[in-house]
Amino acid sequence: MTTVAVKAKDYKSGIKPIWCPGCGHFAVLAAITRALAYLERPKEQVALISGIGCSSRLPAYVDSYGFHGLHGRALPLATGLKVARPDLTVLVAGGDGDGFSIGGNHFLHACRRNIDLTYIAMDNRVYGMTKGQASPTTAPDWSASKMTPHGTGVRRFQPAAIALSAGATFIARGYSGDPKGLSRMLVEAIRHPGFSFLHVLSPCLTFRPEQRAWKAEAHAFTEETSDEPVEAARRLHADDGLGLGVVYAERLPVWPPRHESTASLAMLEEEFSA
Amino acid sequence: MFSMNTDMPGMQTGGLSVAVTGSGGSGAVTAGLILLEAAAKKGLYGLMMRSAGPQIRGGESASLLRFGDAPVACMSDHFDLLVGLDWRNAGRFAQEIPLDASSVILADPAVGSVPESFSASGARVRELAFKERAARVNGGRLNMVAVGTAGALCGLPLETIDAAVHKILADKGTVVVESAITCVALGYELAALPKVPAPGAPEESAARWRISGNEACGLGALRGGVRFVAAYPITPASDMLEWLAPRLEGLGGSLLQAEDELAAINMIVGASYGGIPALTATSGPGLSLMLEGLGLAVASETPVVVVNVTRGGPSTGIPTKSEQSDLNIALYGMHGEAPHLVLAPLDVRDCVLTTQWAVRLAEHLQTAAIVLSDQSLGQTRAVADPPAEFELSLQRLIERSPARDYRRYAATEEGVSAMTIPGVAHGMYTADGLEHDERGIPSSLAADHRRQLEKRQQKIDAFDYGAYWAEIRGDGDLCLICWGSSSGAVFEAANRLAANGVALRVIALRLLAPLRCEALRQALAGAKQVWVVEQNHSGQLYHYLRAHDVLSVETHSLAKPGPIPLRPGEIAKTVAEQR
Numbered sequence: 001m002t003t004v005a006v007k008a009k010d011y012k013s014g015i016k017p018i019w020c021p022g023c024g025h026f027a028v029l030a031a032i033t034r035a036l037a038y039l040e041r042p043k044e045q046v047a048l049i050s051g052i053g054c055s056s057r058l059p060a061y062v063d064s065y066g067f068h069g070l071h072g073r074a075l076p077l078a079t080g081l082k083v084a085r086p087d088l089t090v091l092v093a094g095g096d097g098d099g100f101s102i103g104g105n106h107f108l109h110a111c112r113r114n115i116d117l118t119y120i121a122m123d124n125r126v127y128g129m130t131k132g133q134a135s136p137t138t139a140p141d142w143s144a145s146k147m148t149p150h151g152t153g154v155r156r157f158q159p160a161a162i163a164l165s166a167g168a169t170f171i172a173r174g175y176s177g178d179p180k181g182l183s184r185m186l187v188e189a190i191r192h193p194g195f196s197f198l199h200v201l202s203p204c205l206t207f208r209p210e211q212r213a214w215k216a217e218a219h220a221f222t223e224e225t226s227d228e229p230v231e232a233a234r235r236l237h238a239d240d241g242l243g244l245g246v247v248y249a250e251r252l253p254v255w256p257p258r259h260e261s262t263a264s265l266a267m268l269e270e271e272f273s274a
Numbered sequence: 275m276f277s278m279n280t281d282m283p284g285m286q287t288g289g290l291s292v293a294v295t296g297s298g299g300s301g302a303v304t305a306g307l308i309l310l311e312a313a314a315k316k317g318l319y320g321l322m323m324r325s326a327g328p329q330i331r332g333g334e335s336a337s338l339l340r341f342g343d344a345p346v347a348c349m350s351d352h353f354d355l356l357v358g359l360d361w362r363n364a365g366r367f368a369q370e371i372p373l374d375a376s377s378v379i380l381a382d383p384a385v386g387s388v389p390e391s392f393s394a395s396g397a398r399v400r401e402l403a404f405k406e407r408a409a410r411v412n413g414g415r416l417n418m419v420a421v422g423t424a425g426a427l428c429g430l431p432l433e434t435i436d437a438a439v440h441k442i443l444a445d446k447g448t449v450v451v452e453s454a455i456t457c458v459a460l461g462y463e464l465a466a467l468p469k470v471p472a473p474g475a476p477e478e479s480a481a482r483w484r485i486s487g488n489e490a491c492g493l494g495a496l497r498g499g500v501r502f503v504a505a506y507p508i509t510p511a512s513d514m515l516e517w518l519a520p521r522l523e524g525l526g527g528s529l530l531q532a533e534d535e536l537a538a539i540n541m542i543v544g545a546s547y548g549g550i551p552a553l554t555a556t557s558g559p560g561l562s563l564m565l566e567g568l569g570l571a572v573a574s575e576t577p578v579v580v581v582n583v584t585r586g587g588p589s590t591g592i593p594t595k596s597e598q599s600d601l602n603i604a605l606y607g608m609h610g611e612a613p614h615l616v617l618a619p620l621d622v623r624d625c626v627l628t629t630q631w632a633v634r635l636a637e638h639l640q641t642a643a644i645v646l647s648d649q650s651l652g653q654t655r656a657v658a659d660p661p662a663e664f665e666l667s668l669q670r671l672i673e674r675s676p677a678r679d680y681r682r683y684a685a686t687e688e689g690v691s692a693m694t695i696p697g698v699a700h701g702m703y704t705a706d707g708l709e710h711d712e713r714g715i716p717s718s719l720a721a722d723h724r725r726q727l728e729k730r731q732q733k734i735d736a737f738d739y740g741a742y743w744a745e746i747r748g749d750g751d752l753c754l755i756c757w758g759s760s761s762g763a764v765f766e767a768a769n770r771l772a773a774n775g776v777a778l779r780v781i782a783l784r785l786l787a788p789l790r791c792e793a794l795r796q797a798l799a800g801a802k803q804v805w806v807v808e809q810n811h812s813g814q815l816y817h818y819l820r821a822h823d824v825l826s827v828e829t830h831s832l833a834k835p836g837p838i839p840l841r842p843g844e845i846a847k848t849v850a851e852q853r
Contacts, residue, residue: 065696065703069543080541080544084549
């Protein structure tokens with residue numbers, strides 16, 4: 001038997017990204033194609049689902065099936081697809097505004113359903129596509145946006161801690177400045193049966209140039225992956241938001257359970273006649 | 275392509291109308307269901323509407339029934355019999371239960387006196403000791419005694435009522451059934467009274483169906499091939515979802531309870547993108563939330579169906595009661611230009627065919643379809659002939675072996691382009707709500723925008739919808755145009771007017787978008803006066819037809835908001851007066 005080695009570039013669509021030079025999302029795209037190549041997933045069995053925002057443009061750049069849907073609604077769209085077509089590998093990609101602001105409710109419920117999806121949230125703590133407004137993960141005193149000239153004054157949304165509380169069974173944080181680590185995490189996330197949340201620090205050098213400093217500030221979690229929610233919560237709350245690694249992974253039943261067809265339409269219709 | 279549905283509803287012009295009212299827990303709905311089932315077993319057709327107050331438990335409720343020897347498609351102008359199980363808050367139903375001097379009220383003075391709002395009609399009040407009789411039976415219930423009396427007055431044989439009790443109370447256990455049977459017999463004896471003239475009945479009725487409009491929409495969805503439903507609970511659509519959930523599972527499909535309507539619509543878009551026909555059901559507030567998702571389905575050419583079980587609006591409105599006030603949002607709600615389908619079932623039984631047709635059309639035309647049912651169809655139970663088997667060859671055009679230069683949104687003569695589904699090799703594309711070129715790649719070029727706008731319009735406009743777009747009866751020069759649930763009352767009004775020598779025609783629209791302008795003009799040829807009849811305040815269909823310039827003769831709007839149903843008598847009277 002001869003095998004042809006699958007390469008990361010086989011998964012690239014050839015469409016040129018709209019992203020700015022230096023954007024962290026390029027590395028995330030590369031990590032996704034590398035992970036798919038490593039796993040040798042047939043391209044036609046992969047679907048990449050997204051909402052709206054800079055990072056949500058990603059599906060078109062991967063040579064697989066994809067759906068660039070509505071702002072905030074990537075997770076429901078992916079949920080419908082995965083439940084209807086459990087044979088597919090379904091990945092969801094998006095940003096912090098898409099996932100945690102307009103799509104916040106879906107984030108909670110996707111975590112608690114534990115459907116076998118991989119959700120890659122690229123967090124740059126800013127709305128890039130609308131040119132630089134504060135997002136739910138922006139620090140309260142960030143005053144560079146004209147829309148919130150005194151800062152938001154609102155505490156930051158904690159994606160990983162919230163995913164844990166909501167019931168996600170795989171929680172990891174990666175960084176676009178560490179592409180190899182990111183690919184490894186992605187492979188693990190895709191393999192994990194159930195809802196995998198991969199929080200990716202992916203800087204926006206256009207509106208948040210200070211995020212270059214993440215290169216020095218990001219740090220690996222020192223502890224091994226935990227399967228204890230209480231322990232995982234302690235680590236996440238003690239962290240400065242820049243800790244990298246797989247924080248939590250637990251095997252729990254994947255939803256929905258499968259049902260075999262047991263009835264025919266003709267049988268169902270009998271209930272209407274006497 | 276389609277055969278006309280020849281056994282149109284609304285043929286009933288008389289029959290017998292019975293209302294049962296009571297406060298929560300009094301068993302007014304159970305009593306109504308037993309009477310409807312007994313009438314069905316006797317071989318009659320029937321309808322039972324349910325009316326309820328806003329309380330979850332303990333609120334007043336009413337069963338509104340009409341039986342007859344011909345198909346029944348709407349409530350009558352007045353009720354022959356009103357059974358009061360008690361009178362707490364029953365006065366709230368006075369407008370929904372019109373009585374007159376020929377009506378009979380069955381009342382037990384031991385549970386209170388008949389409210390002025392009913393007795394002022396001049397109806398005869400028969401005082402009967404329901405409570406005392408129920409107390410004679412261990413576990414006896416007043417509503418079962420009343421069922422016996424009402425059934426006797428309606429000419430229903432005791433054995434038939436007993437059989438209905440067995441069926442409706444089957445899951446309550448033998449003790450409850452035996453006690454109910456004893457109560458029914460005691461009530462039956464009480465009716466040593468002049469009987470209300472009962473309709474004669476055909477002998478054979480074994481094949482007749484008992485079905486609600488919500489069940490009928492659910493069945494139409496399954497017949498159309500829907501195997502994925504995602505929805506958020508909302509009155510009055512929830513019972514369709516409850517009916518569908520176990521049945522979809524039995525058929526190997528699934529129903530997902532979403533976190534909200536925004537999720538529900540996007541979930542069905544996702545499932546349909548995966549190649550599985552998908553549907554959601556909701557009501558006005560949910561439809562408002564789904565509009566952005568419907569636009570995504572239209573733009574990405576992903577088939578989906580939304581059944582909107584309309585309730586009184588705007589905003590939270592009147593959740594438990596009916597209105598035809600969501601036509602405008604269904605037609606115009608989406609931003610941008612988003613050609614799609616809007617359909618409306620004409621009666622309870624037609625919910626099967628219209629929903630099935632909607633699913634097949636959406637699949638074939640790769641677009642979104644909105645089905646406008648409403649509370650008066652959805653929560654009404656009918657005894658009716660089984661819906662015809664409706665064979666549709668309309669399939670989604672799926673490309674299973676795409677050429678190397680496959681273009682998902684290629685321009686074609688019909689506008690429909692073959693779609694691949696995930697799993698098909700070499701057919702990968704990214705569906706998008708962004709405007710795109712023929713390959714699906716985002717584009718803001720004027721030429722691409724125009725080409726795709728034309729494609730999406732063309733496939734809807736050029737399709738041959740056959741004769742099924744409307745039910746047309748008669749060829750008189752006075753024409754009644756209606757849509758959806760008000761059709762039953764319009765057909766009955768037309769039959770009554772015809773019996774009085776008024777030459778009429780009725781056009782009941784099942785397909786509202788795209789409007790079949792040319793077919794409608796032809797159907798209107800020779801008409802001298804037109805009435806557009808609908809159950810809303812502003813005359814939404816009337817203005818829609820005006821906007822399409824299909825009404826070239828004197829036209830009037832007969833629009834009345836919910837929640838009181840349009841009655842055939844008022845339609846006939848209004849039209850006759852203005853001739």
